[in-house]
Amino acid sequence: MGQITLQQVRKAFGDVEVIPPLDLNINDGEFVVFVGPSGCGKSTLLRLIAGLEDVSGGMISIDGNDATALPPAKRGLAMVFQSYALYPHMTVRKNIAFPMRMAGMDQAEQDRRIEGAAKALNLTDYLDRRPGQLSGGQRQRVAIGRAIVREPSAFLFDEPLSNLDAALRHGMRLEIAELHKRLDTTMIYVTHDQIEAMTLADKIVVLQAGVIEQVGSPMELYNSPRNVFVAGFIGSPKMNLLTGTEASNRGAHTVGIRPEHIDVSATEGTWKGTVGVAEHLGSDTFFHVHVEGMQEPMTIRASGDLTMSHGDTIYLTPDEQRFHKFDNAGLRVE
Amino acid sequence: MATQSSRSAARIMMAPAVFLLLVWMLVPLGMTLWFSVRSYLPLRGGDQGFVGLENFSRFISSSAFWPAVQTTLFIVGGVLVISIVFGIMLALLLDQPLWGQGVVRILVIAPFFVMPTVSALVWKNMFMDPVNGVFAHLWRFFGGDPVVWLTEVPVFSIVMIVSWQWLPFATLILLTAIQSLDSEQLEAAEMDGAKWTSRFAYIILPHLGRAITIVILIQTIFLLAVFAEIFVTTGGAFGTRTLTYLIYQRVLESQNVGLGSAGGVYAIILANIVAIFLMRIVGKNLDK
Numbered sequence: 001m002g003q004i005t006l007q008q009v010r011k012a013f014g015d016v017e018v019i020p021p022l023d024l025n026i027n028d029g030e031f032v033v034f035v036g037p038s039g040c041g042k043s044t045l046l047r048l049i050a051g052l053e054d055v056s057g058g059m060i061s062i063d064g065n066d067a068t069a070l071p072p073a074k075r076g077l078a079m080v081f082q083s084y085a086l087y088p089h090m091t092v093r094k095n096i097a098f099p100m101r102m103a104g105m106d107q108a109e110q111d112r113r114i115e116g117a118a119k120a121l122n123l124t125d126y127l128d129r130r131p132g133q134l135s136g137g138q139r140q141r142v143a144i145g146r147a148i149v150r151e152p153s154a155f156l157f158d159e160p161l162s163n164l165d166a167a168l169r170h171g172m173r174l175e176i177a178e179l180h181k182r183l184d185t186t187m188i189y190v191t192h193d194q195i196e197a198m199t200l201a202d203k204i205v206v207l208q209a210g211v212i213e214q215v216g217s218p219m220e221l222y223n224s225p226r227n228v229f230v231a232g233f234i235g236s237p238k239m240n241l242l243t244g245t246e247a248s249n250r251g252a253h254t255v256g257i258r259p260e261h262i263d264v265s266a267t268e269g270t271w272k273g274t275v276g277v278a279e280h281l282g283s284d285t286f287f288h289v290h291v292e293g294m295q296e297p298m299t300i301r302a303s304g305d306l307t308m309s310h311g312d313t314i315y316l317t318p319d320e321q322r323f324h325k326f327d328n329a330g331l332r333v334e
Numbered sequence: 335m336a337t338q339s340s341r342s343a344a345r346i347m348m349a350p351a352v353f354l355l356l357v358w359m360l361v362p363l364g365m366t367l368w369f370s371v372r373s374y375l376p377l378r379g380g381d382q383g384f385v386g387l388e389n390f391s392r393f394i395s396s397s398a399f400w401p402a403v404q405t406t407l408f409i410v411g412g413v414l415v416i417s418i419v420f421g422i423m424l425a426l427l428l429d430q431p432l433w434g435q436g437v438v439r440i441l442v443i444a445p446f447f448v449m450p451t452v453s454a455l456v457w458k459n460m461f462m463d464p465v466n467g468v469f470a471h472l473w474r475f476f477g478g479d480p481v482v483w484l485t486e487v488p489v490f491s492i493v494m495i496v497s498w499q500w501l502p503f504a505t506l507i508l509l510t511a512i513q514s515l516d517s518e519q520l521e522a523a524e525m526d527g528a529k530w531t532s533r534f535a536y537i538i539l540p541h542l543g544r545a546i547t548i549v550i551l552i553q554t555i556f557l558l559a560v561f562a563e564i565f566v567t568t569g570g571a572f573g574t575r576t577l578t579y580l581i582y583q584r585v586l587e588s589q590n591v592g593l594g595s596a597g598g599v600y601a602i603i604l605a606n607i608v609a610i611f612l613m614r615i616v617g618k619n620l621d622k
Contacts, residue, residue: 052521073527085522089540098536099526146526 002063002154002186003028004049009058011044011210018044019210021058026154026188026203031180034190035197036207036233042190043158045207049188050079050156063153073102078147079156082163084139086131086146093127096145103150117145120179137168144179154186161196173199194234198222206230228330231256237286237299239324246294252325252333259286259301261322266308269315273298275308289314363602370595377589389596398580403604405489406576410557412493413500414550420497421504421549422542428505429512439509446502450562457495458484458567488572495563500556504549511545512538547616554612558605577601 004026011019019041026032034042047053049060051072060068067075078099086095096117100110118124121141131139140160147155157176161169177200180187191197197204198218206213206221206229214226218234225231231239239256247255263269264287273291283304288297300316308314325333370389373382393399428439445453461468462483470480483491515538523533561578568574570583581601585594 050525052524072521072525077525079522079525081518081522083516083518085516085518087519087523087537087540089543090536098523098528102527102529102532146522150526 002026002152004154004186004188005061006049007059007061009048009060010056011041011048011053012056017210019048022210022212024205024212024215026186029184029186031177031187031189031200031202032205033197033201033203034188034205034207035192035194036213038192040207041210042192042207044210046079046156046158046188046190050077051075052079076153077156078150078152078154079158080140080143080147080160082159084131084143084163086139086142088131091128091130092123092134092142092145095131095142096149099146099150113149113151114145117148120148120182121145121175136164137172140164140172141175144176148179148183152185154188157187157189159190159192161191162193176200195236198234204234206233224332225256225324226332228254228256228326231324231326231332237301240296240298242294247325250323250325253328254326254330256324256326257318257322259299261319262298262300263317263319264300264302264306264308265315265317266313267315269317271298271316271318273314273316275310275312275314278309280304287314289316291316366595366598366602368595369591370599372592374591374595375589376591385592389592390599393584393593393596393600398575401573402575402577402580405573406558406578406604408489409493409496409560409576410554412490413497413557414553416493416497417500417504417553418508418546418549420501421508424501424505425508425512426538428509442505443502445499446506448499450499450560451566453499454495454563454566457491457498462491484568485572488568488574492560492563492567492574495567496557496560499563500553503553507545507549508542511542515541547612551612551616554608555605558601558608577604 006022006024008021008023009019010017010021022045034045036042044053048055051067051070055068058068059066062075062077087098090098093114096114097110100113114127115124118127121144123138123141123145126134126138126142131142134142143160160176161172164172173196176187176189180200189196189200201218203215204218204221205215208229213233214221214230221230221234225234225239228241232241235258237259239258240262241254241256243254247253271291271294273289273294276288276290276297278288279286281304285302285304285306287300287302287308289300290297298316327333371384371386373385373388374380375382424442428435428442432438448456459467464470464480464482467480467483469483473480481487519537519541520533523537528536559578560576561582564570564574564576564579565582570579575583577597578601581594581597584590584597
């Protein structure tokens with residue numbers, strides 16, 4: 001079980017309100033990702049759920065019970081920290097055993113769970129080493145192991161992959177996704193990386209300045225962003241947002257078109273421009289195009305076969321069906 | 335070529351400092367060794383020639399020797415225990431956010447800046463004086479008989495004075511160690527269900543291990559040489575005579591330079607035994 005409900009939860013540090021009253025419902029077994037730019041309050045929100053920070057108002061309930069005033073240890077949640085927060089003077093085995101030792105569990109059960117976690121996380125050979133002798137990815141796995149053995153009702157991850165290099169990050173991302181499928185336990189995951197959010201989540205919560213901008217599945221957020229902020233934040237490369245005549249021609253204050261929904265041609269099209277920087281990824285190429293009459297360069301995504309270089313003339317044709325339209329308050333209009 | 339020449343240049347430039355340090359150390363050591371094998375009584379005939387190891391056997395067979403060693407170890411041990419235990423408590427306290435933190439920290443460090451002679455005199459006359467001392471007033475306020483500190487519990491009194499001087503040092507080192515502890519570790523332990531006492535025992539204390547060994551090492555070196563505090567309070571009476579003080583008495587009070595020098599050699603040996611012992615512990619701790 002791991003159903004978490006936030007009702008009118010708010011948090012203020014002194015006079016500064018970091019999180020205005022907020023409601024959120026997290027279902028049992030769901031993988032929820034809090035995503036937003038740095039300083040948007042996503043880590044604070046996670047720490048409120050964990051109990052490491054006290055709420056300034058509102059109620060947090062876990063599995064239907066009021067947990068607002070419960071100390072962190074009593075909430076039945078396990079957390080994986082950004083710095084891993086392993087205990088440096090203990091071996092991997094003792095690190096993993098620590099929460100069970102604190103709970104006074106009997107030794108045989110402890111050993112059984114440690115073996116299980118070590119096997120699941122490929123740590124069996126490292127159980128007698130200290131964290132200082134492990135690589136970043138292994139430390140990360142020890143931190144996850146320490147969380148698993150508690151058999152918590154929900155896992156909390158605070159930017160767990162941000163200290164890893166790109167290759168490892170991808171590997172660990174898959175492992176976490178795999179872990180979620182296997183354990184089928186609620187997971188709450190904080191990140192500023194929208195790729196992690198898109199690939200892992202059942203449900204994404206987009207935050208900005210402590211306010212929930214949109215809650216939805218990754219594809220919902222991609223296909224129908226509720227406002228300009230979500231439109232610009234979700235998707236990589238970023239959506240092109242246009243104002244002025246291009247927007248008013250289509251009956252909106254702001255229109256957005258994703259880089260992958262623009263066709264490219266060397267001879268004819270709706271917009272004419274010159275190629276700026278081209279980023280070759282192999283399968284795809286991202287062109288930054290300076291379109292005549294527009295201030296911001298447009299980003300377009302073309303097949304990797306297309307050969308165009310800096311200064312070439314290029315014609316762009318957006319897919320009119322795929323335009324996202326927003327009113328002057330930044331909200332989506334259908 | 336460049337590294338070669340810069341290396342030799344470095345050697346030449348360091349030479350004066352190394353030379354000075356060597357002279358500084360070797361001349362007194364050489365003189366101590368020289369006097370320790372001679373009968374040298376400045377007021378009773380001066381240098382009376384070579385006597386072999388007689389000074390050494392006389393110093394060690396004196397009835398004052400073993401009690402002096404015992405007192406030395408008791409004072410060193412006592413001060414270490416007090417300054418580390420209270421140092422940890424103070425460091426934990428000072429690590430908390432509190433109003434006027436900067437001023438409080440400077441005040442805590444202040445005793446370290448007071449000269450040993452002065453602090454010992456302050457304690458002797460202002461705190462421990464059986465008639466006018468603060469403690470005497472305190473005892474009388476609660477209806478007790480004032481303790482005559484320096485005669486009734488002389489060694490403990492000196493331990494107290496020296497601890498007061500060294501507590502700031504221990505606190506400072508331990509405070510910086512506590513501040514370097516990753517707060518996420520404590521939060522992780524909290525989530526793992528560790529109560530405050532367990533967090534202290536399993537996270538904070540092991541983290542302080544290194545700092546504690548360094549405090550022990552440095553303080554021991556200085557505490558073996560405690561002198562002024564004894565000189566201005568008890569003058570070595572009532573069993574407060576340490577090895578250092580015994581050497582002082584042999585050389586200046588008995589005017590027997592040879593005998594004192596032999597004691598000095600014993601002190602060097604004792605300090606080295608302690609140093610080797612401590613270095614091994616520290617080395618083990620730093621390797622982790």
